[in-house]
Amino acid sequence: MNGMNSVFKMQLRQKLTWFYLPWAIMGLSFLVNILVSVLVGGDTIYTGGLATIFVFMFVTALTTTIQLFSFAMGFSIRRTDFFSGTFLFILFISIITSALLVLLSYIEVWTGSWGNTVHFFHLLYLSDGSWLAQFVVNLILLVTFSMLGYGIGAFFLRFRGIRTFVMLAAVMIFLSGMSLVATRYEWWGPIIKWFAGHTALGLSLWFIPVVLIIALCSRQCLRKSTV
Amino acid sequence: MSQTVIEVRNLTKEYKDTTAVDHVSFRIEENKIYGLLGRNGAGKTTIMQMITAQLFSTSGEVRVFGEHPYENKKVIQQICFIKEGQKYPDLFTVKDVMVTASSVYPNWDAEYAKALIEVFRLPMKRLIKRLSRGMLSSVGIIVGLASRAPITIFDEPYLGLDAVARELFYDHLIEDYTENPRTIILSTHLIDEVSRLLEHLIVIDSGKILLDTDTDELRGRTHNVIGHQSAVESFIKGRDVIHLESLGSTLSATVMGRTETEVKQAAEQAGLETAPVSLQQLIVHLTKNGKVASR
Structure with a gap:
C-alpha cells in the first residue's frame, strides 16, 4: 500500500500540469472566444476549446510517466506500485475534471450559452443525456486519453527511443491503411451511420476494454523497465 | 561472524x-562501512543497480537479506540507494523530495533531516532543477543519512561539493553510524578522504574484483620498502610487487x-626501510596495472 500511496502523492505534486495549466489555458481560450463573439456580434460560436483538456491529459500522462519512473525507482518504489499508483491517480484526476466539466456544461445551458456567445462546454451529441451520462462520457474519454499517454510512456521506458518511434509509425501506417481501405470499399457511410445510431455514452463504453488492454500492456512494460 | 546482508554470486552484466560486470562474487556483512572503489566505468554503479533491482543481470545471483530484490517491497524498502545521476521531477522542490523520502523509508527521521538541511544550508522551497550541482549532491546525502535504511548506498555522492561540505558529510556519517549502526556502501574516487571511514574494501576494475579485503589488514600487508637498488631488488624477488619507483x-x-606483518618484519631484518602506503596510492597502482592476482 505504502509504495502506491507514495506514487499517488508524487503525481499529486505535479498538479500544476495535471490540473492548473490545462484549466488556465482552456479558461483563456474560453475568454478569447467570448470576446471574439461579442466583438463580431454574430451567431453563437461553436468552438473546439474543450479538446485542450484531453490533449493535456495525454501529454501530461506521457511526460510524468517518463519523469517520475526513474525518480520512483531511485526512491525504492516497486514497479508494480508505480503502475497502480499512477493508474489510480489518473482515475482520480479524471473524476474531478469530469465533474467540473459537467458543472460548467450545466452553467452554460443555464446562462443560455453565456448570453448567446459561445458553445464551449455543452456540445451537441457529446453532451446529450443526463448529468450522469455526461459525467461518464467525460470520465471515460479523459481516462482513455491519459492511458494512451501513459501507455506510450511505459513503452518508451521499456524499449527506448527508436523502437517507440517505430511502434508509433507502425500504428500510424496501420490506421492510414485502414482508412484507405475504408474509402476504397466505401465503408465510411455505414461507419458514420453506426456512430450516429449510438449515443455518446454507448460509444464511450467501448473504450473501457481499450483502457484495460492499455493498462495491462503498460504494467507489463513497466515491470521490465530499467532506469 | 556477523550476518551477511548482501550476497552476490557470479553476477554478470553484458x-x-x-x-560491464564479469562474474563478480562477494558478500556484504551487516553494520560495516564498505568502500566500493574503482576507476570510471569499472562497473561499480552497474553492480549497485543490480543489487537494488534497477537493472537486470545477464546471469548470476543477487540475494539481499536472503531474498531476491526484484519487486520485493520488503527488501527494497530496506535499501536507500543514492546515486550521482538521480533524476528528480521538474516540479519538485527540496521539500517535496523530503516528503517523498519520508513516505518511502520506514526508518526516516524527519528531525534529523531538518537538522541536516540547516547544516548543508539547503533552501527548502527551491525547485530541485534550480539547485547548484553541490546543493543537488547535498539533497542526496541528506536523504541517504536521514533514511536510516539498514543498507545505505552512496554512489559518488558528492559531485560539486566543496571540501567543507564533504567534511561535514563524513562527520555526520560517522556520528550517525555510531549511534545507528547500519550497512553503508560508499563508492568514490576520493579514496584518501574516506579511507579513515572504510572498514572493508572491494576494488573493481574492468568489471572484475581485484581486491576484497579488510582495510586494516590491507594496510598491514602492504608496505613501501625503500633502500639501495640491489638490496631492494633481491628483497622483492618472489614477492608480490605492486609498484616500483627509483630515484x-x-x-x-x-x-x-601474505600476512599482516610479514613484509615489514622481513624488510627490517634485511636492513631496509619501510613506509606505510596510502590507500589511494595503492588503489591507483592496483587499478593502473589491472593485475588480478590471488589476493
Missing part, C-alpha cells in the same frame, strides 16, 4: 559489445605480503 640508486617498492 551489453551488446561489452561486459638515483634508491629503489622504492610497494610490496604486498
